[in-house]
Amino acid sequence: MSPSTPIAYRLACNASRLEVLGAKYGHERILFSSKGLEGLSPTEKDRLCTDLMGLFAEHQSQEAYALLYEFAQEMVLKQVRFHLSRSFFPIDAYDVMQEVFVNIYKYPTNFDATKDGAFKNWAHSIARNTALKVSRRAQRNQAISLISRQSDGVESALEIEDPSVVNPYECSAAKEDYENLAQSWMLYLHFYAQAFKTLSPQEKRALHLAEVENFTYRDVAAALEIRVENLKMRIFRARRKIYNVMKRSFSGNNAMPVKAAPKVSKGLFVGENKGGVRG
DNA sequence: GGGCGGTACGTGGAAATAAC
DNA sequence: GTTATTTCCACGTACCGCCC
Structure with a gap:
């Protein structure tokens, strides 16, 4: 019986691709996952992503990376959105997610696939760092100038307070606060x-x-x-x-x-x- | 029903390491 | 030397089962 909805069709396609990939590299867990893709628990999905990333890291398998993107993009997007939610600047989460996957593609060599949730943790770190990086970039692009314009039109740098100057009143208040x-x-x-x-x-x-x-x-x-x-x-x-x-x-x-x-x-x-x- | 003990999981800080 | 990436650890929440 053929899948009745686009989602079911996509699921069937991915299961088929997983099966081919698992057979090609003799990967038992991936083969097993392809049989019951629909009913995988979150932990099993993490394990599957870790296995796919492991294949990509070890064999540079483009198909493994493509499937990894299929299965992990939602999770990565969620992580990116979470980290961007604290940014003051409007940043497109999809753009950041793409950058995260670029980083994943660029730096697979140090990935350790021995732990079940390795990919999730690894991707989480990359998502956080990429979100931070993009956020800082946005901040730099919108930085406020420290040059002030006076009434006569002349520009001058804002004066920075000298921290070494001691104010007697503040000194007394500080002593009282300390007590x-x-x-x-x-x-x-x-x-x-x-x-x-x-x-x-x-x-x-x-x-x-x-x-x-x-x-x-x-x-x-x-x-x-x-x-x-x-x-x-x-x-x-x-x-x-x-x-x-x-x-x-x-x-x-x-x-x-x-x-x-x-x-x-x-x-x-x-x-x-x-x-x-x-x- | 509420308290208690336990597991699984999400999140952030910081140190270590790598890359430039 | 600085920045980016990776990893480990600490902390907290949600949820579950057991017991009184």
């Missing part, structure tokens, strides 16, 4: 110590090894005989607990139940700065 900050910091540490006591022994141990002893997550996970992912969650939840207890302490409402945990915790103070950049 206030020191007091706040002591209060902060006190509340932190109180909050730390509320953690379970496992949470205390995880936080201590990771933040005081400064071990890597991998080492802490090994020491606690748990998986790294579990450790991450243990630390994340411990921090969230501390955040909640300290929040109540600072608000003076100690009777409030530990319930309304923040959905997101990023930033300087865990539990704040939704979606922000870590610092």
